[in-house]
Amino acid sequence: MAPARTGALGELLVRHRTAAGLGQRELAERCGLSERAIRDLERGVRTPRAHSVRAVAAALGLAGDDLSAFLAAARPVPARDAPPVPAVPSTVPGDLIGRDRELAALADLATGARYRLVTVTGPAGVGKSRLATELAATLAPRTGLAVRTLDLSAVYEPELVDELIAGALGCGTSALPPVERIAAHLRDRRLVLLLDRFEQLVAAAPVLATLVRRCPGLTVVVTSQRPLRVRDERVVSLRPLDPQAAIALFARRAAAARPELRLTDEIETGDTGAGDAGAGDTRAGDTAEAVAGICQRVGYLPLAIELAAARVRLLHPVELAARLDSRLQVLTDGARDLPPRHRSLRAAIEASLEVVTAPGRTLFRWLGAFAGGAALDAVEATATAMERDREWLLDALTELVDINLVRSVDGGGTTRYTLPDAVAELAARQLADGPDRTPVMGAVAAHFLDRLRRAIDGSGPPVPDHDAANVRAAIAWALAHEPGLVDPGAIHAIHRFYEATGRLAEGRDLLCRVAAAGMAAGWVRAGQLAVLRGDLDDAEDLGVRGLEAATDPELRSAALSLLAHAAVERGQPRLARARMRAALVQARRVGDVGLIGRVLNNLSSISVELGRPRDAQRQLRAALEAKCRAGAGPLERGRTLFNLAEVALEMGDTANAVDQGGKAAELLLAAGYTRLAAVAETTRGLALMRGGAAPSTALAAMDRAAALLDAGDDRRTAAVVDLRRSVALHAAGELAAARDATRRGLREALRHDNRDRDELADALQTHAWYLVRRDPDAAAALIGAGRAVRRRPVPAALTPLIDQTVAAARSALGGRRFTAAHGRGADAVDLDALCDRIAVPPA
Structure with a gap:
């Protein structure tokens, strides 16, 4: 044929x-x-x-x-003794980089007897054909073993496969079917047949299975973007290169493209790390960093790396790295003697799409609407909105996963479907040019904004941090095309998402964009995130904007609560109380029991600041009752229980602090508020310590807290966890770790003039208690440092501990030396050096 x-x-x-x-x-x-x-x-x-x-x-x-x-x-025309179709090597044999292990394993499979049908799979551009070429060169010198290669990239008819194989093996023509001719020709002869680019021919996979059964000496090695799914097939999944191999490949190809630049030397010497590097070393460091960044941004794909390296003829790697936002436009300079699919990254991906069914191509285009991949429920919601059923979706998704255009990855208990960056870029472009862009983008935006709402009211699971890119894209789309999707409920949900994930700066900026589009609630919610960042000037400015633009009592109440919160952080409790009482008046005008509960919850923090913990306790109990009557979800109840645990700890009621802190952590975790749950765990840990529990028990709670912290720019929460955990580490005898955690926490606490300083003071003065018996001088200094940084009175529960530490230090040092050490600490000139003494073990 x-x-x-x-x-x-x-x-x-x-x-x-x-x-x-x-x-x-x-x-x-x-x-x-x-x-x-x-x-x-x-x-x-x-x-x-x-x-x-x-x-x-x-x-x-x-x-x-x-x-x-x-x-x-x-129709095909008959031909006698069709010549074999040779494989087209992408480079010369022996020039393979970063695939030694894979090549050795594949050679063992090809020459062993256990598996005789081996399929090498992997995404476009990962180097399947290149590996097959090198395998042929590796096996060819072996005696007693014949090697034949067949490039099937231009063949799209499965019914031609058996005839083409027969021609490649020199079986001639006869009346016998091709498989019979091949079996008669080979008999028990040892032969490895390499078939390149089989993904468009998988319907012919049974032919290969029959051949290896009929020919005992035959091993077939296939490269295909999708597995054949026949019995006795051994699938070898080829992954992108590791970072070092990727850099080495780029250096080799770039040096060949532009040898006068001496890029290999720059890349290899770029990580000098010398503090007094000269201009040459600085340039080498920039080059090495740029090359590493290029390799990462192209997903460590060999084809993409080689195409990027070819661009070095025109651009230095530093310039190239700055232009890789559009990979498909830049990576297009493959050698003219390569197959078309290897001359550009886009062509390689499009070649994969050519063998995908129409539903698969449609779904591929729709996946371009997801900025960071998606779980099945998000894809399914989009398909439903586009009037496709579940069976259609699963069939199309399976096809895209099989052919390595889509990756299925573990998303923390759920499977997420992601596209490599360059593939996602093509999908997004196809969607942008397609007729269904508006309904698909609208469906995706509506899905994620609805998920945010349901996460807040407790009717749906929390939105995980790895959907942040999708949330960001949903908000941007809605503001530009469907502003009605961003109502006050959505704005509140957006704020809660960014608070929960610790993406405070990003959330603040997005909510300001919402506000600038005419939704005043955005100013208030952005200000609440600014408070959490410790930027009180920004918070007050945003609160005033929100108050001036507010047209309803509910928003006025929220704006006044924000301004009160900022005043508390500044150490102005009386101003804060006046603002919060005004917020309560507005909440009562609305008649929303849940809103009243939130204001009462916030009012309690002012009572604590004024040294009235029993008033705070009463307000919090009323807040919890109001929230429960309003049917509040786990987040709102968890926040109030956390505050009750904090007040109980301040009052020395350790049993209630342990109980309420544990319940709060459980509710907050259920709501996806891992960062606040982490602080609740530390409250429980401190209560365990002060209640006489073993240090290891308290440290276990602190370790759980540290494990809950994740990505984000919420450094204040991390500082609180570090400071509290440092005390438990000290009590458990892990002195170096205690020192390091204290240092991390104090740096952030000292950046702001707010309540973080009280956390630092508590930690320093508790460290003094554990230190006084082995280093009374350091203990006296820590007591002084704590008093210097503290903003409000010492909590009642800590007063006895501090008094006992002072008495023990004064007794050990004498009055004059104690006063001198205390004064050095109060000057707080070098707290880092003071923290070093925490790590000094007993003599």
């Missing part, structure tokens, strides 16, 4: 398309093929599939003699 008479077919196709007044893109949309597929058919560079030819004929409306002539032009 031989390829079809594609020249005749191309001429007919151009003639009929032109007569119908259709462009290549219009015809492609009508028949469900890609525009490139139509272009290739007209140029005669591919063997057409039978169903593709019939689809084109139907789209052109061909009938009668025109249809017969068109179909006849697409």
Whole structure:
């Protein structure tokens, strides 16, 4: 068999398309093929599939003699002894970088007897064909073993496979079917057959399975973006290169492209780390950093790395790294003697799409709407909005995963579906150019904003941090195209999401964009995130904007609460109380019991600041009752229980602090508020310590807290956890770790003039208690430092401990030395050096 008479077919196709007044893109949309597929058919560079030819004929409306002539032009013509189709190497054999382990393993599989049908899979550009070329060169010198290669990249008809293999093996022609001829020709002869680019021919996989059963000495190694799914197949998944191998590959190819730059030397010496580096070392460091960044941004794919390295003819790596936002436009400079699919990254990805069904291509385009991948429920919601059922979705998604265009990864208990960056870029471009962009983007935006709302009211699970890019994109789309999606409930939910994930700066900026679009609630919610960042000037400015723009009592109440919160942080409790009482008046005007509960919760913090913990306790109990009556979700109840635990700890009621802190952590975790849950765990840990529990028990709670902290710019929460955990580490005898945690916490606490200083004072003075017996001088200094940084009175529960520490230090040092040491600490000139003494073990 031989390829079809594609020249005749191309001429007919151009003639009929032109007569119908259709462009290549219009015809492609009508028949469900890609525009490139139509272009290739007209140029005669591919063997057409039978169903593709019939689809084109139907789209052109061909009938009668025109249809017969068109179909006849697409049929294969017989040929005698078709010559073997050689594999096309991408580079010379022996020049493979970073694949030694994979090559050795594949060679063992190819020459062993256990597996005789081996499929090398992996995404486009990962180097499957290159590895097959190197395998052939590695096996060829072996005696008693024949190696044959067959490049099937231009073949699209599965029914041609057996005849092409027979031709490649030199079986000749006869009346026998191809498989029979091959079996008679090979008998028990040892032979490795390498078949490159089989993904468009997987329907012929049973032929390969039959061949290896009929020919005991035959091993077939296939490269394919998707597994064959036949019995006895051994699948070898080829992954991107490791970072060091990727850098080495870039250096080798870049040096060949522009040897005068001496890039290899710059890359290899770029990590000097010398503090007094000269200009040359600085440039080398910049180059090495740029190359590492390039390799990372192209996903460590060999093809992408080689295409990037080719660009060095025009751009230094530092310049190239700055231009990689659009990978598909930059990575297009492959060698002219390579197959078209290897000359650009886009062509490689599009070649993968050519063998995907129409539903798969549609879903691929829709996945371009997800900025950071998505779980199945998000994809399913989009498919439902586009009137596709679950079976359609699962079939299309399975196909995309099988062919390595989509990756399925563990998303913390749920499977997430992600696209490599360059693949996602192509999907997004196809969606932007497609007819369904608006409904798909709208469905995705609506889904994520609805998920945020349901996470807040407790009717849905928390939105995880790895959906942050999708949330960000949803907000941007809604503001630009469907502002009605961003109502006050959505704004509150957006604020809660960014508070929970610790992405405070990003959330603040997005909410300001919401406010600038005419939704005043954005100012208030942005200000609440500014308070958490410790930027009180910004918080007050945003609170005033929100108050001035507020047209309803509910928003006025929220703005006044924000301004009160800022005043508390500044150490102005009386101003804060006046503002919070005004907020309570506005909440009562609304008549919203849940809102009243939130204001009462906030009022309690002012009572604590004024040294009235019993008033705070009463307000918090009333807040919890109001929230429960309003049907509040776990987040709101968890926040109030956490505050009750804090007040109990301050009052020395350790049993209630342990109980309420544990309940708060459980509720906050259920709501996805891992950062606040972490602080609740530390409250419980401190209460355990002060209640006489073993240090290891308290430290276990602190360790759970540290494990709950994740990505984000919420450094204040991390500082609180560090400071509290440092005390438990000290009590448990882990002195160096205690010192390090104290240092981390104090740096952040001293950045702001707010309540973080009280946390630091508590930690320093508790450290003094554990230190006084082995270093009374350091203990006296820590007591002084704590008093110097503290903003409000010492909590009642800590007063006895501090008094006992002072008495013990004074007794050990004498009055004069104690006063001198205390004064050094109060000067707080070098707290880092003071912290060093925490790590000094007993003599």
